[in-house]
Amino acid sequence: MSSRLLRVALFASAAFALSYPAAQAEDVLGADVGKALQQAQSALSAHDYTKAMAAVNAADAVKGKSDYESYTITQMRAAVATQGGNLDVATQAYDKLIASPRTPKDTKHQMLMSEATMAYTAKDYPRAVKAIERYQKEVGSNATMDTLLAQSYYLQKDYPNSVRVLKQQIDQEIKAKKTPAESQLQMLGASATAMKDSATTTHAYVLLATYYPKQEYWALLLHELIVNPKIPTSLQLDVYRIRLAAGNVSQARDFMEMTEIAMQSGMPQLALDLMNQGYQANVLGQGAEAPRQARLKAMVEKSVADKKASIAADEAAALKQKTGDDLLTVGYNYVTFGQADKGIGLMQQAMSKGVTDMNVARLHYGLAQLAAGKKTDAIATLKTVDGGAGAQDIAQLWVLKLSAAK
Known part of the structure; x- marks a missing residue:
């Protein structure tokens, strides 16, 4: 009532x-x-x-x-x-x-609700919080009252309590297989942002992109990834790749930088594939920079031919190494050259030997599986990426993107 x-x-x-x-x-x-x-x-x-x-x-x-x-x-x-x-x-x-x-029990409950609603409408948020908490204690959870409680905390800038009650409400809804309200998730993101809680902010944007897959939420998610200080420069190419998959790369300089990083990483076919996407999107090959871009593409194409000629020797050398880092790259190159089974097998062997960062290796292994057309396997692999160095965040976005595309 x-x-x-x-x-x-x-x-x-x-x-x-x-x-x-x-x-x-x-x-x-x-x-x-x-x-x-x-x-x-x-x-x-x-x-x-x-x-x-x-x-x-x-x-x-x-x-x-x-x-x-x-x-x-x-x-x-x-x-x-x-x-x-x-x-x-x-x-x-x-x-x-x-x-x-004299007052019937149900009427008492409605009066408690009305007290809270009146206080909220009057913008007396501390009183609204007090009334809502009394209602919850005496009556129990109610969707309207739960929402007003979170809003009352938020509007008086009590962001820690806003985050606390929103997390609880959202977790309960997800557990019950219900879709959280978009406004709830937006408020969680805004509250966490005000607190400079990047983990909760990202979590809120992930949920928004999951349940309400709008481009604006992906843009917010990717912005959080770009400005995240824990993402090392070694994962810059991976950040670009998830951005590209989400339609968040539209500048020629980004395609050029991706290409150069892939070349520096010893993966010329990947570099060429990225350049080709830029050309297909009519981002590359336009304007005054077109000649320079064409020269880079020619160099990349030559590197692809050279790598195909040397890959067997690269494989033999990598197999002799104590760690699997070089072998992981060789395996990925085989996948990009169309020899998916051989490449994936070598990447598995590389991880068994041991690599510098197993989570980064799993991230790249999952992307190799995706390139090989094994999307279900790729999602399963990406879900195993852990740690706090950024690889997990990137992997989670890939899982989200791939799951939404099913």
């Missing part, structure tokens, strides 16, 4: 008491109280809240009132104060009604 419906109910209950005999002999309004409340009812109907409250006060001033008369006066006071926007008086009246044994 909304605040509007509750004040209608309060008005109706007070009017009922004025119009009909009580069920119990003692539940009768005396002439003085009844007359004053009739005047209050008429003034309330005319939206003259000052006159209505004066009549309520006159009824309350009558000496020797019965409990029933006091209760009915409080009902009318609550109705007048609620419609008149007097938060303090309405809250005091509701509290009396809630404490009264």
Whole structure:
């Protein structure tokens, strides 16, 4: 029941008491109280809240009132104060009604909800929080009240509590296989950003991109990845690649830099594939930079031919190494050359030998599986990427992207 419906109910209950005999002999309004409340009812109907409250006060001033008369006066006071926007008086009246044994249990619950809603509407957020928490304690969880609680914390800039209650609500919804509200996730992201909590901010954007796959959420996610200080320069190419997959690369300089990094990493076919995407998107090959881009492409194509000629020797040399780092690159190159099974097998062998960073190796192994057309296997591999050096963040975005494309 909304605040509007509750004040209608309060008005109706007070009017009922004025119009009909009580069920119990003692539940009768005396002439003085009844007359004053009739005047209050008429003034309330005319939206003259000052006159209505004066009549309520006159009824309350009558000496020797019965409990029933006091209760009915409080009902009318609550109705007048609620419609008149007097938060303090309405809250005091509701509290009396809630404490009264005359008020049915369900009505008490609606009054608690109305107290919270009125406080929120009046922008008295601390009072709204207090009322909502009382409701939750006495009644339990309610979607409307849960949302108002998070909003009340957020609007008074109590971001830690906003994050706390939002995380709890969102986790419960996901566990129940429900879709969290977009506004909930947006508020979580905004609260975490205000706290400079990058982990929670990224988590919020991941959920937004998962449940509401809009380009703007991917842009926010990728921005968080780009500015994340824990991402080492060695993963710069991987950052570019997930950005490219998400449609977040549109500048010629980005394609050129990707190409150069791939070349420096000893993967010329990957470099050529990235350049070709730039040409296909009409980003490369345009304007004054087109000749320089063409020269780079020619150099990359020559490197591809050279690498194909030397890859068997590269493999033999890598197999003799104590670690699997070089072999991992050789395996990836085989995959890019179209020998997927051989390349993936060598990458597995490389990880068995041991590599400098197993999580980066798993990330690249998952991308190799993807290039080989093994998307299900790639997702499973990418989910195993762990650690706090950035590879896990990139892998999670790939999982999100690939899962959404199923």
